[in-house]
Structure formats: C-alpha cells, structure tokens
Amino acid sequence: MPDIVPDPRVKRPGHIAVTNLLAWYERSRRDLPWRDAGVTAWQILVSEFMLQQTPVARVLSIWPDWVRRWPTASATAAASTAEVLRAWGKLGYPRRALRLHECATVIARDHGDVVPSDVETLLRLPGVGSYTARAVACFAYRQRVPVVDTNVRRVVARAVHGRADAGSPSVSRDHADVAALLPEDGTAPRFSVALMELGATVCTARAPRCGLCPLAECAWRSADYPPAVGPARRVQRYAGTDRQVRGCLLDVLRATDSPVTRAQLDVAWLSDTRQRDRALDSLLVDGLVTQTVDGRFALGGER
Numbered sequence: 001m002p003d004i005v006p007d008p009r010v011k012r013p014g015h016i017a018v019t020n021l022l023a024w025y026e027r028s029r030r031d032l033p034w035r036d037a038g039v040t041a042w043q044i045l046v047s048e049f050m051l052q053q054t055p056v057a058r059v060l061s062i063w064p065d066w067v068r069r070w071p072t073a074s075a076t077a078a079a080s081t082a083e084v085l086r087a088w089g090k091l092g093y094p095r096r097a098l099r100l101h102e103c104a105t106v107i108a109r110d111h112g113d114v115v116p117s118d119v120e121t122l123l124r125l126p127g128v129g130s131y132t133a134r135a136v137a138c139f140a141y142r143q144r145v146p147v148v149d150t151n152v153r154r155v156v157a158r159a160v161h162g163r164a165d166a167g168s169p170s171v172s173r174d175h176a177d178v179a180a181l182l183p184e185d186g187t188a189p190r191f192s193v194a195l196m197e198l199g200a201t202v203c204t205a206r207a208p209r210c211g212l213c214p215l216a217e218c219a220w221r222s223a224d225y226p227p228a229v230g231p232a233r234r235v236q237r238y239a240g241t242d243r244q245v246r247g248c249l250l251d252v253l254r255a256t257d258s259p260v261t262r263a264q265l266d267v268a269w270l271s272d273t274r275q276r277d278r279a280l281d282s283l284l285v286d287g288l289v290t291q292t293v294d295g296r297f298a299l300g301g302e303r
C-alpha cells in the first residue's frame with residue numbers, strides 16, 4: 001500500500017485524529033508479510049481466512065509457505081482437498097480450509113482467477129463473510145469501506161463512546177460507527193488498518209497501554225475508565241472440548257499418506273469414547289474426513 005500524506009486539516013467526528021493515528025501506524029506497525037507491496041488480492045484473501053479467530057503468530061508460521069506453493073486461486077483450486085487440509089496443519093477451525101478451497105474454485109472458474117473487488121460479489125464467495133469481504137475490498141483494492149473486527153469495535157467503544165468494551169456486535173451499527181470515522185480522502189484504507197493495529201497491539205482487551213496510545217482524545221480515558229456493564233465475557237476453553245478431539249483425530253490422518261483403521265484413530269482419544277465418536281461423526285459430516293470403501297479413514301477428498 002503506497003504511502004499517502006494525510007491532510008492535517010481533516011478533523012474526524014468521534015475524535016479519532018487521522019494524522020496522529022497514521023503517524024503512529026508508520027512508526028509502530030508490525031511487519032506482517034501479507035501487508036507487503038506486491039502481495040496479491042488472492043494472497044490477502046488467504047491471510048484473512050487464516051486470521052479468523054487465530055493469532056497472528058500461528059498464521060505467520062503457515063501463510064508464507066502456503067502462498068509460495070499456491071500463489072493463485074487457480075493453483076489452490078487445482079490442489080486436492082486433502083493437500084489443502086494437510087497444509088492447513090494445526091491452524092485450527094479446519095472447515096475454513098475447505099471453504100478456502102471452494103472459494104478458490106469459484107474464483108478460478110467464475111471470475112477469471114481474479115478476486116472480485118466489490119463487497120457484494122465478495123460476499124457471494126464461499127466462506128467470505130461481512131468482515132472478510134470488506135477487508136479484501138479495503139486492503140487489496142483500497143476502497144473506503146468500514147472494516148470492523150473485534151479490535152476495531154473495542155477501540156471505537158472506548159475512544160468514541162467511552163465504554164470499556166463493545167458489547168454485542170451489530171453489523172449495521174458497527175459499520176455506521178466506523179464509516180463515520182473514515183477519512184474522506186485516499187487515506188481511508190490506511191486509517192482502517194491502523195485502527196485495527198491499534199486494537200491488536202495497544203488498546204488490547206485486558207490491558208490497554210494508554211501510555212503508548214497515539215489518540216489525543218479517548219472518551220473512556222477521559223471518563224476515568226468506567227467499568228464494563230453487563231455480563232463478563234466467557235473465556236473460551238479448548239482443553240477437553242469436541243474441538244480438541246477433532247484436532248487429535250485430524251492429527252492422526254495428517255501424519256500419514258494412507259488411510260488408517262478405526263482402531264488407529266481410536267487411540268487418539270481414549271478418555272471419552274462417546275465424545276470421540278461424536279467428533280468423528282462431525283468430521284465425516286463436515287467433509288474433513290472421508291471413509292474408504294474398505295471402511296478405513298482418510299483426510300477429506302483422499303482415497
């Protein structure tokens with residue numbers, strides 16, 4: 001994304017100063033490879049699929065090899081489902097890998113191997129939701145659209161509305177909130193990524209580092225940090241969940257090139273056999289695991 005010098009006279013409603021935020025972003029942004037010049041819209045789309053509910057560090061361990069191996073939608077579509085699931089590794093939420101493969105197939109087949117640039121068309125692609133569609137339109141095609149993730153919602157809740165947290169999401173309200181803050185000029189995409197970065201690295205959920213914050217005005221700070229109202233957010237656990245069991249079963253299949261017997265799968269989770277059976281059933285239903293004609297099990301799409 002080329003640098004654009006913002007107009008210092010521009011004052012935004014909601015008291016997020018464009019100039020301060022952009023200057024901070026230039027100084028402090030993380031060096032993430034999907035932000036580099038020359039990264040294509042397809043490769044940005046891949047990063048957005050991977051980053052859904054997944055820490056950046058884990059995506060960094062996979063994304064570079066992935067886009068080297070499959071740099072385009074058509075290259076991804078030409079890979080088998082099993083190859084894609086194997087490369088997804090332990091990134092988690094592996095249904096995303098299936099949706100990404102389907103998305104690649106549609107883009108290669110119906111869009112001339114070019115990621116669409118308008119939000120409405122992006123939203124019709126498999127696995128592409130409200131956030132991802134706008135993130136691609138903004139980060140790949142430099143459009144002035146509100147890009148609203150958890151981090152952005154939190155910064156806006158604090159800096160603009162003076163609340164400790166953002167409460168329940170509302171797509172229309174959240175988009176309207178952020179749209180009102182976007183600069184009118186060509187700095188809007190930069191502003192969007194900077195706002196997201198601020199929430200990810202400074203205005204974090206548990207311990208905002210207000211001493212490092214570039215925002216001269218913050219309604220929550222000015223009000224002396226009133227506590228959150230409403231029920232505390234539930235912390236998602238992983239240990240012992242069906243998600244963990246599904247991951248253990250997939251680990252067995254990823255570790256081998258040939259189908260395995262039911263007994264070989266069963267040893268992956270011995271503590272609760274009903275939970276294991278339920279997890280395996282759900283993997284079969286999701287298409288992440290397939291059963292061969294002789295009754296053995298393999299990664300989806302593998303025979």
Ligand code: SF4
Pocket residue numbers: 155158159202203204208209210213214215218219220221
């Ligand atoms: S001053 Fe603190 S709470 Fe307000 S936006 Fe900055 S980091 Fe967040």
